[in-house]
Amino acid sequence: xxxxxxxxxxxxxxxxxxxxxxxxxxxxxxxxxxxxxxxxxxxxxxxxxxxxxxxxxxxxxxxxxxxxxxxxxxxxxxxxxxxxxxxxxxxxxxxxxxxxxxxxxxxxxxxxxxxxxxxxxxxxxxxxxxxxxxxxxxxxxxxxxxxxxxxxxxxxxxxxxxxxxxxxxxxxxxxxxxxxxxxxxxxxxxxxxxxxxxxxxxxxxxxxxxxxxxxxxxxxxxxxxxxxxxxxxxxxxxxxxxxxxxxxxxxxxxxxxxxxxxxxxxxxxxxxxxxxxxxxxxxxxxxxxxxxxxxxxxxxxxxxxxxxxxxxxxxxxxxxxxxxxxxxxxxxxxxxxxxxxxxxxxxxxxxxxxxxxxxxxxxxxxxxxxxxxxxx
Amino acid sequence: xxxxxxxxxxxxxxxxxxxxxxxxxxxxxxxxxxxxxxxxxxxxxxxxxxxxxxxxxxxxxxxxxxxxxxxxxxxxxxxxxxxxxxxxxxxxxxxxxxxxxxxxxxxxxxxxxxxxxxxxxxxxxxxxxxxxxxxxxxxxxxxxxxxxxxxxxxxxxxxxxxxxxxxxxxxxxxxxxxxxxxxxxxxxxxxxxxxxxxxxxxxxxxxxxxxxxxxxxxxxxxxxxxxxxxxxxxxxxxxxxxxxxxxxxxxxxxxxxxxxxxxxxxxxxxxxxxxxxxxxxxxxxxxxxxxxxxxxxxxxxxxxxxxxxxxxxxxxxx
Numbered sequence: 116x117x118x119x120x121x122x123x124x125x126x127x128x129x130x131x132x133x134x135x136x137x138x139x140x141x142x143x144x145x146x147x148x149x150x151x152x153x154x155x156x157x158x159x160x161x162x163x164x165x166x167x168x169x170x171x172x173x174x175x176x177x178x179x180x181x182x183x184x185x186x187x188x189x190x191x192x193x194x195x196x197x198x199x200x201x202x203x204x205x206x207x208x209x210x211x212x213x214x215x216x217x218x219x220x221x222x223x224x225x226x227x228x229x230x231x232x233x234x235x236x237x238x239x240x241x242x243x244x245x246x247x248x249x250x251x252x253x254x255x256x257x258x259x260x261x262x263x264x265x266x267x268x269x270x271x272x273x274x275x276x277x278x279x280x281x282x283x284x285x286x287x288x289x290x291x292x293x294x295x296x297x298x299x300x301x302x303x304x305x306x307x308x309x310x311x312x313x314x315x316x317x318x319x320x321x322x323x324x325x326x327x328x329x330x331x332x333x334x335x336x337x338x339x340x341x342x343x344x345x346x347x348x349x350x351x352x353x354x355x356x357x358x359x360x361x362x363x364x365x366x367x368x369x370x371x372x373x374x375x376x377x378x379x380x381x382x383x384x385x386x387x388x389x390x391x392x393x394x395x396x397x398x399x400x401x402x403x404x405x406x407x408x409x410x411x412x413x414x415x416x417x418x419x420x421x422x423x424x425x426x427x428x429x430x431x432x433x434x435x436x437x438x439x440x441x442x443x444x445x446x447x448x449x450x451x452x453x454x455x456x457x458x459x460x461x462x463x464x465x466x467x468x469x470x471x472x473x474x475x476x477x478x479x480x481x482x483x484x485x486x487x488x489x490x491x
Numbered sequence: 492x493x494x495x496x497x498x499x500x501x502x503x504x505x506x507x508x509x510x511x512x513x514x515x516x517x518x519x520x521x522x523x524x525x526x527x528x529x530x531x532x533x534x535x536x537x538x539x540x541x542x543x544x545x546x547x548x549x550x551x552x553x554x555x556x557x558x559x560x561x562x563x564x565x566x567x568x569x570x571x572x573x574x575x576x577x578x579x580x581x582x583x584x585x586x587x588x589x590x591x592x593x594x595x596x597x598x599x600x601x602x603x604x605x606x607x608x609x610x611x612x613x614x615x616x617x618x619x620x621x622x623x624x625x626x627x628x629x630x631x632x633x634x635x636x637x638x639x640x641x642x643x644x645x646x647x648x649x650x651x652x653x654x655x656x657x658x659x660x661x662x663x664x665x666x667x668x669x670x671x672x673x674x675x676x677x678x679x680x681x682x683x684x685x686x687x688x689x690x691x692x693x694x695x696x697x698x699x700x701x702x703x704x705x706x707x708x709x710x711x712x713x714x715x716x717x718x719x720x721x722x723x724x725x726x727x728x729x730x731x732x733x734x735x736x737x738x739x740x741x742x743x744x745x746x747x748x749x750x751x752x753x754x755x756x757x758x759x760x761x762x763x764x765x766x767x768x769x770x771x772x773x774x775x776x777x778x779x780x781x782x783x784x785x786x787x788x789x790x791x792x793x794x795x796x797x798x799x800x801x802x803x804x805x806x807x808x809x
Contacts, residue, residue: 402733402744402745402746404638404745404746405638407639407746407786408746409730409733409734409744409746410733410744411733413730413732413733413744414729414730414733426728427728427730428728428729428730431730458791458792459792461788461789461791462730462788462790463788464788465786465787465788466788469786
């Protein structure tokens with residue numbers, strides 16, 4: 116009696132498996148996106164995805180998202196990486212993305228319902244089978260937070276305000292020296308200005324480097340490294356990917372020839388701790404033999420230019436006047452081996468390994484307090 | 492790449508039994524006395540064991556007890572006490588500081604190289620690295636310390652070893668007798684490249700030592716031709732001066748070895764490679780393949796002509 120049951124069950128399972136293989140091989144199930152999901156499929160997938168994001172994003176620490184310029188920077192990053200599918204605030208869904216299954220969700224709802232940690236998790240890791248890609252690199256998660264900050268502002272942002280944030284710096288400065296080709300300026304406006312400004316002075320975010328007056332060879336190597344994905348950034352890699360050698364050369368020439376920002380417009384100097392600054396000055400100029408820290412100035416100035424015959428290598432960046440947060444973060448990324456970079460970047464690894472958080476803060480404070488003008 | 496720094500025929504001595512200094516000679520003598528004594532004791536013990544196995548009949552219990560107590564307790568005490576006093580009798584001479592007016596040399600260990608400074612009578616000191624020159628027939632006083640972890644300073648052919656301990660100064664007197672080349676090593680495990688942390692020792696007759704020291708005290712030879720000039724410019728622009736000192740130029744770094752007279756040194760990378768232009772090119776571009784864990788970054792992407800000029804400049808610093 117029992118044996119007969121088992122036999123029947125095995126037979127039934129085998130028949131089902133055969134049917135399944137038949138369905139797969141015949142190709143009878145449509146994979147087309149045009150039909151959408153059944154409502155029940157849709158509900159199950161959404162529910163499972165929400166639960167997964169909610170569970171796995173536990174343990175993500177949300178940093179304060181109120182630093183200057185963070186929303187605007189987030190908007191600029193959104194413009195490059197996200198707008199194509201998700202559209203603009205206050206606008207509808209772009210037509211190509213509208214053909215997806217599932218369709219990219221309405222961010223108004225997402226921004227209202229999701230915790231910042233959940234938004235961070237989705238942007239960083241993407242969602243399988245939903246067309247939502249992971250961030251272009253898993254090594255730079257700090258650059259995702261501006262996007263989260265922007266998404267939180269989404270419900271209060273109008274289309275016009277968004278466009279002002281993203282394109283505002285593209286038109287503003289009339290005094291930019293337009294000695295380059297019009298095509299270069301156009302490229303700068305479209306691909307760079309939202310974060311770096313046409314004049315390379317940035318948009319007031321301490322996360323973004325000042326490009327004006329930076330050394331041309333360094334800028335060129337940085338863009339090449341981003342294009343080859345040797346320098347890691349989910350923001351810069353997608354931009355650099357589409358640049359030709361000639362465009363990279365033109366952009367490097369453009370930004371290196373811009374005058375650095377006047378001191379008043381630099382990150383408010385008063386905010387930089389005086390004690391940190393002088394500690395940083397000592398380490399930068401003298402190094403520290405006991406801690407095995409070489410003097411930064413030997414490669415990065417200031418003062419390396421004092422003897423005209425002995426300029427530092429043109430691929431070594433100048434650091435004077437860069438935002439403190441940007442510099443400190445770069446040093447941290449070097450130590451974590453998460454920065455990558457051009458052919459010379461590995462020179463920084465041994466150096467960065469010997470710096471602790473105090474050194475990084477002090478050195479960044481010192482270089483941020485310098486005026487890029489003294490350097491030229 | 493020639494990994495053997497000195498051809499087979501001119502391998503510098505690194506043996507405590509091939510002595511060239513009075514400290515090492517005394518230690519070797521103690522060793523030979525101990526070996527001879529050990530051979531005698533071993534022969535007696537084995538002889539007794541053989542006798543005990545082969546002698547027919549019962550052993551006499553009285554003489555057995557005498558042998559166990561005499562041979563097992565009394566004899567070792569007498570022999571070891573004798574050895575102890577014999578060994579201790581060397582100590583006063585080994586420990587006595589070098590007489591007033593002897594050459595004093597400061598050596599500090601750092602992962603994985605040696606900072607060397609010769610004290611001059613006028614109070615100045617001459618810095619060098621990874622190579623120590625000594626006068627023959629005179630006592631020399633070493634002041635030893637470390638810049639990071641515990642290292643140990645040992646020139647087996649010249650004398651005993653002494654630990655180098657951070658923020659503490661140990662001393663050691665050596666009395667080299669025979670001019671020649673010797674090899675010193677780090678004798679305390681200190682990290683990934685501990686086995687690659689060696690140095691060259693050259694013992695000269697006194698008048699030659701004076702000449703060498705006078706040369707070491709000079710600032711670097713300025714570049715003379717376009718290539719060495721380009722090499723000096725590359726050295727400075729690449730930032731080498733952040734870690735290395737070349738006296739007489741802007742390069743004043745204190746993190747790595749002083750390179751003022753680099754071209755005159757026997758080896759590169761603290762006893763690692765023979766000092767040839769080819770090995771130097773390898774060292775600069777593939778530092779970490781040669782010596783894992785070293786602080787110097789590898790300059791992998793130098794332009795060929797820049798590297799050539801740099802090598803020419805450094806080799807010219809004699």
